Amino acid sequence: MISRILTDWVEDVAQVTQPDRIVWCDGSEDEYHALIEQMLREGTLLRLNEQKYPNCYLHRSHPTDVARTEHLTFICTPKPEDAGPTNNWMSPEEARERVGSLFRGCMRGRTMYVVPYLMGPPGSPFSEVGVEVTDSPYVVANMRIMTRMGTIALEHLGNSDRFVRGLHSLGDLSPERRYICHFPEERMIWSIGSGYGGNALLGKKCHSLRIASVEARDEGWLAEHMLIIGVEDPEGRVTYLAGAFPSACGKTNLAMLVPPPALSRYKVWTVGDDIAWLRFGPDGRLWAVNPETGFFGVAPGTSMRTNPNAMIALSRNSIFTNVALTLDGTPWWEGMSDPPEYAYDWQGRPWTPTSGRPAAHPNARYTAPARQCPSISPHWEDPQGVPISAILFGGRRARVAPLVYEAFDWTHGVFVGASMASETTAAATGKVGVVRRDPMAMLPFCGYNMADYFRHWLRMGARSSKMPRIFHVNWFRTDASGRFLWPGFGENLRVLKWIIERVNGGGEAEETPIGYVPTPDALDLDGLALSKETLRELLRVDPHDWRREAEAIAEFFHQFGDRLPEELWHEHRRLVRRLG
Structure with missing residues (x-):
């Protein structure tokens, strides 16, 4: 049975964002592969060499959406001194007006995915539930690798109202309309205008650190x-x-x-x-x-010399973002090995070692299941x-x-x-x-x-x-x-x-x-x-x-x-x- 408080919140979000349809994610293998096939058809993902990188895919983000945007990341508390001088502050009222307005109708023509996720091991007193609502299937696929997603989270939640509420939309990916807002007192996150991991995978830095650090202060942990x-x-x-x-x-x-x-x-x-x-x-x-x-790691510099365990972990069931693509359909990045004679760079442009620019973005990433790491x-x-x-x-x-x-x-x-x-x-x-x-x-x-x-x-x-x-x-x-x-x-x-x-x-x-x-x-x-x-x-x-x-x-x-x-x-x- 799904918490009524959760379903009411999802309905409220849908009324604002107006998606064409709503999908509740169960975290199953079948669901994941259906999402992958959908993104392959839409061109959001490219399939990598199945023999060398089984069940691995490449995603290319918008060129302006390649890293955390700290200057557009806000802590929304009633008083600026509660956010402090090292955070960007916005009042909750201003956030609701300025950022909330961007969510109105932002999912028209899109599917709204409801992603329940569990941070922490099942049955642990450490663990807590978050629910991310997103219009990005790429986010859903990454969240399945990075968190315990779907039914397991709903079972942990039960009828409780204690879950972190995360609302994410790609919006139009404009940097002028890109915000990541945290409401610690309401345990809520709003993110719009970015599909990049740190801005869009709300279970990661947004929930596990920015919101959780406030919880930890109030409850006596770190x-x-x-x-x-x-x-x-x-x-x-x-x-x-x-x-x-x-x-x-x-x-x-x-x-x-x-x-x-x-x-x-x-x-x-x-x-x-x-x-x-x-x-x-x-x-x-x-x-x-x-x-x-999972691991959301920086790819450039990662190699069999510097981190063989990571290389083994990412060699299957992984998603690569903004790496280069070789002619035989394998990922490549600076520091991985000798450069290929010819490849496509992180934006899909032809690249050779004499191109005078990096093949992979310096912040290119891999998302890989932790269980695949030989040293786990x-x-x-x-x-x-x-x-x-x-x-x-x-x-x-x-x-x-x-x-x-x-x-x-x-x-x-x-x-x-x-x-x-x-x-x-x-x-x-x-x-x-x-x-x-x-x-x-x-x-x-x-x-x-x-x-x-x-x-x-x-x-x-x-x-x-x-x-x-x-x-x-x-x-x-x-x-x-x-x-x-x-x-x-x-x-x-x-x-x-x-x-x-x-x-x-x-x-x-x-x-x-x-x-x-x-x-x-x-x-x-x-x-x-x-x-x-x-x-x-x-x-x-x-x-x-x-x-x-x-x-x-x-x-x-x-x-x-x-x-x-x-x-x-x-x-x-x-x-x-x-x-x-």
Whole structure:
């Protein structure tokens, strides 16, 4: 039996949007393949080489609709200070007038799909239902990969009125009429004018982070932009870590890491690559689940060398968006392999290596089922989640941050996360290569004032003596010529090994003004050709650079005014004193 509250809401939406017909999605295999065949007929999808990429398809989005549009993403609360200075704010009244009017009649001539979905494992106290209404079959197909969609969600919902309401329409795909609006107090999302994943798959960033972060604040848990992995040592002990990295900064590669030959007796298990919901367990520890069931990964740079597990996961039952197409009907992107002699680029135009433009869009994506990943953890769908021993913060910094350091304590760790910065990537529309503060990698995804978000983190730490240890990592430090000093990818396990040793009471470290840094002989570098000079540079903490960094952190903090927790200013003053 379907909730009457849900059916009433769907009827209200239909009266406004006026679709030709309404389809309630059940999430079945037959339904999925019927949608695929429909999109193949309409030209929305192209079938890829069935022998090499079985049940895989290519979608080309509109050239103006290729990434999250953060400047058109709004938090709609009664007071602007509740959204905070790092979010775009719009009053609910203005949103209903300005954006609501765009939905009137927007689905005429189209089918309205009702997509119930479950975020989190079935039967888990973490899990919650959302319902997305959309006129895009591409969105429906992707939501089936990314979430537990259809009947299973309706069964979880029952007669409850507790579900996130998501309304999405392609509209006319005009950037002038493109909005993504979040109403945290009503647990509602409106998105119009975009078919791109992050703007249109409402279960992903919109629900799982922007709306869920507000729920987490109110209910005493954390909704975070984090991977979850389990590192199994040669004795069979598994230590679970969560990690926050901005988009396209190596998060997916770390989530699916393959150990290097020197550490072949270790195993890295993938629990999730993008989103973590963390709650206290009965033992006082933080336990985490991955609410998703798929990977929405950045394709360029992904290869059998950088991420073989991802390549295997995406090789079947997957949807590719804005990649290039080779003459034999296979997907290709920069960094995957040697370029083909001839292909069609992400817009369908003829392309050769001498064309002078990328074949795949820099933010080209694959949507692949998580269950296909060879490293998927046997516990990835455990209802209680997995216990987190350490939290990693990281980003892309060419100069300032060392390879790894540990925070002095939880409060200092919150300061480290609140002040972290990264160089921007193509995942969000805007300039590339600019350093911007991205606290906990949540700047684009926090659904309320980030000063209050920092306070929530501090309060979480006060509730338990068993909080995870906090570390900062930076795989991207370069030398004067711009060459990466650290090999990265699978070799990052050497850093994780030291982190796990620290968690377990070992791991040699030197106290520095910014935290505990490994001593030169603390990292297991067996089999790695890394000079002592390079290692010294990787671990170096330059007081001059960090004094400038402290100034930049203060400038970032000042925008929050009196709302910023005093504890963070206290940590800032302590950092400045330690730097001398």
